[in-house]
Amino acid sequence: MRQMKRLLDVYVALQALFALSWCFTDADPGPAVGSQSNGERFKIEGRAIVPGVKTQDWVSTARILVEGEEYVGFVKTDGSFAVNDVPSGSYVVEIVSPSFRFDPVRVDITSKGKMRARLVNYIKTSEVLRQPYPLQIRSSGPHTYFMKRETWGWTDFLMNPMVMMMVLPLLIIVLLPKVVNTNDPEMRKEMEQSMNMLNPNPELPDVSEFMTKLFSKGSSKAGGGNKGSRSVALKRR
Amino acid sequence: MAWLVVRLAISMSLLYTASAVFEDQVGKFDWRQQFIGKVRFALFDTHSQASKKLLLATDKNVFASLNSRTGDLFWRHVDKTGPEGHIDALLMYGQDAVVVVGNGRLLRSWETTVGGLKWETVLDTGSFQAAALVGVQDFVKYVAVLKKSAISLHDLSSGSEIWVENLPDSDSVQYQTIYSGGNGLVLVLGVVPNSHIVIVEYKIEDGEIMNKKSVEAAWMSSLESSCAVVSSGILLCVDQITQSLYTLPLQSAEQTEMRQIHLQTLDLEVVSGFRPVLTSTQPNPAQPPLSEFFLQLSPDHHILLQFKDGLIAPLRDFNPAYLAAFATSGERTVAAVMSPKNDTACSINLFSADTGRRHLDTTIIYHMDPNGGKPNRLYVHAFLKKDDSVGYRVMVQTEDLALTFLQQPGRVVWMREEALADVVTMEMVDLPFTGTQAELEGEFGKKAAIQDGLLPMVLKRLSSQFILLQAWLAHLWKLFYDARKPRSSVKNEVTIDVLSRDEFNLQKMMLMVTASGKLFGIDSKSGTILWKQYLENIQPNSVFKLIVQRTTAHFPHPPQCTLLIKNKDTGLGSLYVFNPIFGKKSQISVPALPRPILQTLLLPVIDQDYAKVLLLIDDQYKVTAFPSTKNVLQQLQDTASSIFFYLVDSSQGKLSGFRLRKDLSTELIWEVVIPTEVQKIVAVKGKRANEHVHSQGRVMGDRSVLYKYLNPNLLAVITESTDTHQERSFVGIILIDGVTGRIVHEAVQRKARGPVHFVHSENWVVYVYWNSKFRRNEFSVLELFEGAELYNSTVFSSLDRPHPPQVLQQSYIFPAPINTLEATLTEKGITSRHLLVGLPSGNILSLPKLFLDPRRPEMVSEQSREENLIPYAPEMPIREEWFINYNQTVSRVRGIYTAPSGLESTCLVVAYGLDIYQSRVFPSKQFDVLKDDYDYILISSVLFGLFFATMISKRLAEVKLLNRAWR
DSSP: OHHHHHHHHHHHHHHHHHHHHHHHHOOOOSSOOOSSOOSOEEEEEEEEEOTTSOGGGTGGGOEEEETTTTEEEEBBTTSEEEEEEEESEEEEEEEEOSSBOOOOEEEEEOTTOOEEEEEOOSSSTTOOOEEOSSEEEEOOOBOOOEEOOOOOOHHHHHHOHHHHHHHHHHHHHHHHHHHTTTTOHHHHHHHHHHHHHHOSOTTSOOHHHHHHHHHHTTOTTTTTOHHHHHHHHHHHO | OHHHHHHHHHHHHHTTTOOOEEGGGTTTSOEEEOOOOSEEEEEEOOSSTTOOEEEEEETTSEEEEEETTTOOEEEEEEOOSSGGGOEEEEEEETTEEEEEETTTTEEEEEETTTTEEEEEEEOOSSOEEEEEEEEETTEEEEEEEEESSEEEEEETTTOOEEEEEEOTTTTTSEEEEEEOOSBSEEEEEEEETTTEEEEEEEETTTOOEEEEEEEEOTTOSOOTTTEEEETTTEEEEEETTTTEEEEEETTOSSOOBOEEEEGGGGTOOOOTTOOOEEEEOOSSTTSOOOSEEEEEEETTEEEEEEEETTEEEEEEEESSOSEEEEEEETTEEEEEEEEEOSSSEEEEEEEETTTOOBOTTOOEEEEOOTTSOOEEEEEEEEEEOTTSOEEEEEEEEETTOEEEEEETTTEEEEEEEGGGGGEEEEEEEEOOOOHHHHHHHHHTOHHHHHHSOHHHHHHHHHHHHHHHHHHHHHHHHHHHHHHHSOGGGOOOOOOTTTOOOOTTOOOEEEEEEETTSEEEEEETTTOOEEEEEEOSSOOTTEEEEEEEEEOTTSTTSOOEEEEEEEETTTOOEEEEEEOTTTOOBOOSOOOOOOSOEEEEEEEEEEOTTSOEEEEEEETTSOEEEESOOHHHHHHHHHHGGGOEEEEEETTTTEEEEEEEOTTSOEEEEEEEEOOTTTEEEEEEEOOOTTOOOOOSEEEOTTSOEEEEOOOTTEEEEEEEESOOOTTTOEEEEEEEETTTOOEEEEEEEETEEEEEEEEEETTEEEEEEEETTTTEEEEEEEEEEEESSOSOSSOOOTTSOOSOOEEEEEEEEESSOOSEEEEOOOSSSOSOOEEEEEOTTSOEEEEEGGGSOTTOOSSOOHHHHHTTOOOOOSBOOOOGGGBTTTTOOOTTOOEEEEEEOSSTTOEEEEEESSSEEEEEEOTTOOOSSOOTTOOHHHHHHHHHHHHHHHHHHHHHHHHHHHHHHHO
């Protein structure tokens, strides 16, 4: 098991290393895009969709951010948007809303105004996974800002390993004598033998021994309070 | 797949370190206040009587809708900063608001009930002059936009362009205003300064020029503010040199000259040096303006005039009157005039516009804030009451950017402090103890324990316990008393008098300095403004530095803060000393600063009144001490040889270090020149003075210790290349010892550019830059270690450090843009650190420093696992649970301020920008307090259960024993 884990770790690290070296050797800066604009300005268009929510409930808080706050656009009442006056280049377009999550999209604009949209990949920056243009950005649901509180339930309590460790031996102690007929002398002998084998020092008082003795007496109240009965047993000695 | 596994590994290792907000903690210890900035345009929605909308456009490029009954925001749209998002004009008709943005570049129409964009049109380039709604036959259908050389007409419902026409002779004529009286024509008025006025008439349908004429006006330089159109198309201008009014019917063919009316004939006179202002009103864009107008002759002299049959007649003279404004409700137009009543109050009265008669019982008393500025804008919302009389509410804007909304007879409905939209710097100061707390503290004072014997100490103890009991009883009584009263009448008012430090010092006083020169004291728990102080005569380009000289710890000396106000151009500064708890100006005499100030230095040296000494270094490297008592000067002389400071001259690329001499002159010790041809110094940061580092080193996997290089004098210098080409640009970081000038480390990030954000703390520097090759933000972390042995473990001296530190560096991709960066700070520095990252989306990300550890291994080994190092992954994760401000986004976050609280686990955070957000973060979770969800019921039920179980079993055991004995 342990070896398995180590293997997995090595595998993970190797993968990480591989990806690292990959990202360093990737020298291609994507499509030929001049960051210097030659004056011409373009328009990034698209539509934002939040399934199952009316547009008027979220458009007033949403904004379109292009490369941080470098260019800003607003959402129309029908969910469509346009960001004007963007020079050619490659930009990450993001719809920002405090209530809904939208995935960012990278939009490349050539100096001639040709546009394409692709998935944002910060590691493999030149990888092209085409997205529809004009942009169709569908919300992947509301933001999950909050952690869940750990609620206390009986099942959680019972499934706790510590509790299990306590409860299972208890059950065994209580139930085993009932299942195995300890009055059978043969069985008893056998058990004693095995006990002696386990216990090298027969002089030492053995708890399990007197437990079995105690329970074999057929005290019917054993389930009631084993603490009490244990103390009784001790006192009797 | 591999990434998934790595991410999984990361998230697994993070299960125990992540701090996040639980849903039930919302609003428990955090608050947000939203602002909009200085109002430039304000319009009340008069579309329907019940409407509560108030539309505002501000100088912060914000367009917002406020609830005029409460002052809360309905919605707000924050545009790009700078001239490209500048709002040039705001027009409103019905449900739609038309906004011209970016020097006439964009025309936007907003649906005001929803707050969504209706349409947006891009206009041709050209500097914006004016915009107006154009109506035809009582219906407003179009909006006309006048540029320097063109005029365009757009449909109001779709934004589509009807026509665009070039203006004739636009290179010589300055076209400045548009007028339309609803008669099928759009008139464009232009002026050739000191020569003539040009009037061009366009037909609405197709933009055909119907008529063009020029009228002599040799005295005129500009149409704006000195001219207005009144009545049915009469251009009215005022000139202060000839002291006369000029009238011209815009559409008559006969009159080719402006008719002059001397102000003397009306018994009026313009105060010399004041530019008179004409204000007219056009309630409906499809109809001509009213024939009544205001003429302002001096800063506090307004006069209501009427133009009738070519004659001007004064209706009412308002002298003195600060402000005057028109408002229309239905068919009735009224004028509201604000005139001074006494030194602290103004009265606002309503007058009917057509007669100038005062409406009875319409006075609103406006009390001026003695710590605020003068009112400078008046916005009136008029409405018809049930008995058909006109009622009104007013919004007053003052010089210190406070908006006050008043209704009759002077009740302040709401108030907004818009100066807080531009917080420049802030500090947090502990609140003072109450009397009882101070008493308790005094008991354990140093002197008391030595002087007193055992018995007096016991007595003292008893007496202070008695005082505590008394206070507690009083508190209980108050609770009981409050509980009997109806809930609504119990106000949770926070005032300065009841403020005192809480048990864990979680509540503090936030001092905020705003760009307009207004200071605020805000309670950090509730966000209530406890005091405000407007500093007049602050130049708009001033820089501020706030210094806490004495904290609240030195009772009975009051705490003391000093604000250094420095003019950016001249460098001349002045000091303003005040009490941070009450906001009162201190009586302490302030040194005069005749020379520009280069650097300030707060020394740990304290004077006999426990105020820390502030050193101010001027451009001749002379040092001024404040306070400069004999005691201080003596102390300075003794310690002068160990006082060093540094100066940065980014224009010459020079960093220089100085030492103080005994006579308060200075000597140059070192100088580092960074050639400005190649790179420029962008920022220099030392460490925060109140930072504590708990552990000297890090325990490695093999049980050895790696000691941190904790140099308190270390400076991080960020440089950027002057060459901005994508391939050749770079970002450099230099770590310099501020005392010796030794360069400890130097690193260069190639193909990178700014803006660089960085944090310098403990033994690490984290900086963010833009990788221009891969077009992404990257984090880089530098960590400095001394090695396995400390050179001198008792004290750190910059002068005696023979071994250079070991430097480790690692970089990561950050998958989002960044606005600002700060690190958490706790009382003793035991708690692990988090980085607080302000994102443009308005969220504040709490990123564990664990992720920015240059020792993150690429290969996982037994040792690295022992050390709890996360395996290296190039991309930094961003999880929504780490956003400490959940949906309470902070627009344009510009700075994050962190302060330790009395609890080691807790760090107070204030993010400011357009909004202000205050919260607490727990980087290592709340390990020193019981959790919010601590299950008291469970723990007590288990305890009781066990207790009863023992009781019962004891009883049972007894019974059993007894039975056995009987057997």
